[in-house]
Amino acid sequence: MSYRGILIDLDGVLYQGGAAIPGACEAIAYLTKKKIPFRCISNTTRKCRQTICSQLSAMGFGIPPGDIFTPPCAAVTFMKGSGKDRFYLLTTGDVDRDFIGAGTNDSKKADVVIIGDAGDDASYANLNNAFRLLMDGAELIALEKDRYWKAPDGLSLSAGPFVSALEYATGKTAIVMGKPSKTFFELALTDLHLHPGDVAMIGDDLFTDVGGAQAAGMAGILVRTGKFREDTLRRSTIVPDAVIDSIADMYEIV
Amino acid sequence: MSYRGILIDLDGVLYQGGAAIPGACEAIAYLTKKKIPFRCISNTTRKCRQTICSQLSAMGFGIPPGDIFTPPCAAVTFMKGSGKDRFYLLTTGDVDRDFIGAGTNDSKKADVVIIGDAGDDASYANLNNAFRLLMDGAELIALEKDRYWKAPDGLSLSAGPFVSALEYATGKTAIVMGKPSKTFFELALTDLHLHPGDVAMIGDDLFTDVGGAQAAGMAGILVRTGKFREDTLRRSTIVPDAVIDSIADMYEIV
Numbered sequence: 001m002s003y004r005g006i007l008i009d010l011d012g013v014l015y016q017g018g019a020a021i022p023g024a025c026e027a028i029a030y031l032t033k034k035k036i037p038f039r040c041i042s043n044t045t046r047k048c049r050q051t052i053c054s055q056l057s058a059m060g061f062g063i064p065p066g067d068i069f070t071p072p073c074a075a076v077t078f079m080k081g082s083g084k085d086r087f088y089l090l091t092t093g094d095v096d097r098d099f100i101g102a103g104t105n106d107s108k109k110a111d112v113v114i115i116g117d118a119g120d121d122a123s124y125a126n127l128n129n130a131f132r133l134l135m136d137g138a139e140l141i142a143l144e145k146d147r148y149w150k151a152p153d154g155l156s157l158s159a160g161p162f163v164s165a166l167e168y169a170t171g172k173t174a175i176v177m178g179k180p181s182k183t184f185f186e187l188a189l190t191d192l193h194l195h196p197g198d199v200a201m202i203g204d205d206l207f208t209d210v211g212g213a214q215a216a217g218m219a220g221i222l223v224r225t226g227k228f229r230e231d232t233l234r235r236s237t238i239v240p241d242a243v244i245d246s247i248a249d250m251y252e253i254v
Numbered sequence: 255m256s257y258r259g260i261l262i263d264l265d266g267v268l269y270q271g272g273a274a275i276p277g278a279c280e281a282i283a284y285l286t287k288k289k290i291p292f293r294c295i296s297n298t299t300r301k302c303r304q305t306i307c308s309q310l311s312a313m314g315f316g317i318p319p320g321d322i323f324t325p326p327c328a329a330v331t332f333m334k335g336s337g338k339d340r341f342y343l344l345t346t347g348d349v350d351r352d353f354i355g356a357g358t359n360d361s362k363k364a365d366v367v368i369i370g371d372a373g374d375d376a377s378y379a380n381l382n383n384a385f386r387l388l389m390d391g392a393e394l395i396a397l398e399k400d401r402y403w404k405a406p407d408g409l410s411l412s413a414g415p416f417v418s419a420l421e422y423a424t425g426k427t428a429i430v431m432g433k434p435s436k437t438f439f440e441l442a443l444t445d446l447h448l449h450p451g452d453v454a455m456i457g458d459d460l461f462t463d464v465g466g467a468q469a470a471g472m473a474g475i476l477v478r479t480g481k482f483r484e485d486t487l488r489r490s491t492i493v494p495d496a497v498i499d500s501i502a503d504m505y506e507i508v
Contacts, residue, residue, distance in 0.1 A: 124376045128411050131402065135409055147423050148385070155389055157382050161419035168418035169401050169411055 009203035012226015023248025071143035071177035072098035116143035180212025258452035266458035266480015277502025325431035326352035370397035434466025
């Protein structure tokens with residue numbers, strides 16, 4: 001065992017097309033049995049970790065919610081670390097559930113404005129409210145800074161444009177969560193109580209997962225499942241610490 | 255008469271605190287009598303030119319709406335010049351009246367997206383609609399790119415943040431109207447049917463009015479009314495083509 005802890009990407013590493021990748025459930029069971037701490041780390045900002053946990057459970061994974069780490073979880077970790085517990089949340093779906101216990105969601109007095117994909121809640125009134133809190137000294141956390149996504153009825157604005165709007169209005173720079181943000185990886189390490197040199201990140205994205213983890217001082221391990229392309233690997237200047245066929249071969253390197 | 259046409263700033267040049275500056279009405283009457291073409295040029299984006307005209311009339315000015323040139327008028331001039339006549343308008347107040355006759359305001363099919371301060375109409379649904387039109391090839395015109403303004407109930411987001419959001423989402427760069435935009439001055443000249451070398455701009459803002467006009471190839475004349483500060487003039491590298499006490503002394507230089 002060369003690493004004291006593992007970060008594991010979800011889509012393309014543990015599952016693909018709604019089904020577990022062969023051997024993935026066993027790999028997670030192995031880590032659990034051996035008491036090797038890990039976090040399943042994903043850029044998802046539209047589901048709370050409990051929902052992700054239920055979906056993983058339906059695919060056969062035994063992963064408790066506390067072992068799932070997403071941008072909302074990172075925002076909570078950030079608040080805990082900085083002693084801030086009054087926040088204003090602009091998100092959609094059930095993401096607000098991740099903030100239960102993190103403090104008070106207060107639209108009138110907040111130290112932190114947290115913005116994710118908020119859909120119709122990204123109204124003028126709500127954005128203006130966020131703007132005034134920021135002008136009064138609150139920090140801006142972006143759960144993601146994506147430009148847009150493909151909704152069933154067509155391309156739709158993601159959180160990025162609204163983050164950009166608030167940055168332009170206030171002159172502040174958002175702390176952006178999600179891979180490959182170094183801050184995000186560091187908060188995952190804080191959650192794991194481990195130092196970067198002791199941790200490996202396993203992912204299928206050479207840039208976001210492997211490159212991002214290496215830039216944060218961790219080992220980056222690439223799997224040949226999910227979005228892996230041999231060609232992309234050959235052409236890139238990013239050299240993974242290891243390349244394995246799938247998470248089922250994790251035993252070779254951990 | 256050294257200039258064939260004149261651009262005149264409104265607030266601080268023709269009036270101040272809701273009343274005409276002494277001699278200003280006479281100066282306008284002189285230009286009209288001498289058939290010297292002029293445009294009253296303002297960055298106002300919350301009132302149509304007819305409303306501005308009525309307000310000027312109440313102060314004693316005889317200025318027809320066609321001699322008032324604001325960012326919405328510039329957008330109309332831009333559309334005419336580029337042969338585009340389907341637009342999607344995100345504005346507030348009665349600004350939409352300036353677009354009557356300019357083509358069709360169509361939220362589903364537009365060549366130009368025009369965004370000003372839209373207040374509550376800057377909703378997710380409307381911004382997403384603008385975004386989709388831009389992704390389908392429409393051009394983006396910003397009537398202004400201000401960060402915020404002081405509303406009666408507190409600081410409030412202006413058009414700039416939403417322009418910035420759409421620029422971030424689409425990768426496009428907005429054509430920004432309003433002084434000191436060179437494009438804006440050029441459209442005013444198009445409206446006057448005159449070349450920059452034949453025109454002088456009279457304003458109280460050394461940077462926006464004088465510097466902006468000079469950068470567009472016109473003469474820049476500074477008045478000592480409105481926001482004029484002797485100190486600002488002394489410290490700046492911008493040298494006006496002339497400095498006059500007020501618009502009442504316009505006869506000295508035109």
